[in-house]
Amino acid sequence: MKAFQDCYPDDYSHCYGCGRLNEHGLKIKSYWEGEESVCRVMPREYYSGGKKDILYGGLIASLMDCHGAGTAAAAKAREMGINIKPGSMPRFVTASLKVDYLAPTPLDTELELKGRVKEIKGRKVTVGITLAADGRLCASGEVIMVEIKE
Numbered sequence: 680m681k682a683f684q685d686c687y688p689d690d691y692s693h694c695y696g697c698g699r700l701n702e703h704g705l706k707i708k709s710y711w712e713g714e715e716s717v718c719r720v721m722p723r724e725y726y727s728g729g730k731k732d733i734l735y736g737g738l739i740a741s742l743m744d745c746h747g748a749g750t751a752a753a754a755k756a757r758e759m760g761i762n763i764k765p766g767s768m769p770r771f772v773t774a775s776l777k778v779d780y781l782a783p784t785p786l787d788t789e790l791e792l793k794g795r796v797k798e799i800k801g802r803k804v805t806v807g808i809t810l811a812a813d814g815r816l817c818a819s820g821e822v823i824m825v826e827i828k829e
Contacts, residue, residue, distance in 0.1 A: 681763065681765065683710070683749035683753045684699060684706070684708060684709060685708070685765060686763050686766065686767055687768050688768070691827075697746075697749060705741075705742075705745075707742065709749040709794070714796075716793065716806075717793055717794075718746045720792070721788075722784075722790060726738050732786055733785065740778050742810065743792065743820050746794055747794060747822030748772075750806045750808075752770065752771050754796045754804055755799060755804055771824035773822060773824060773825075776820070777822075778818055779818060780817070781817055782816070782817045785813075788812045789812075792809070794807065795808075803823060803825050804824045806821065807819070
């Protein structure tokens with residue numbers, strides 16, 4: 680199965696966090712695992728925050744934002760009966776991003792983001808997101824995404 684982000688139309692595939700066409704970007708990949716979306720990322724040492732072994736909080740927000748957008752798009756596609764394939768994914772922009780930083784996030788371990796759709800209401804999709812490192816919850820939050828009109 681292709682990642683949600685691999686199915687964005689080319690003209691919406693240049694995002695720093697999730698754009699497959701951004702040669703300098705993170706190129707995160709999100710997938711369904713049951714009713715949750717999951718994204719795994721191994722942070723690089725130069726993504727450090729105040730201490731060299733702790734992840735920069737802004738990157739945590741970016742990861743949650745991009746994973747939330749992918750989750751919203753995939754959930755809306757599923758609701759509309761769209762078969763997820765390259766170029767078919769509806770596109771969303773962020774209306775609201777809330778992040779609660781719960782514990783320092785280490786740089787030396789794989790991060791796991793999980794998303795759960797809370798509500799789909801027309802063009803608006805609300806997604807709850809968590810970020811964990813080694814099974815330890817480091818951040819949680821919520822994104823509200825709005826589908827881009829054609």
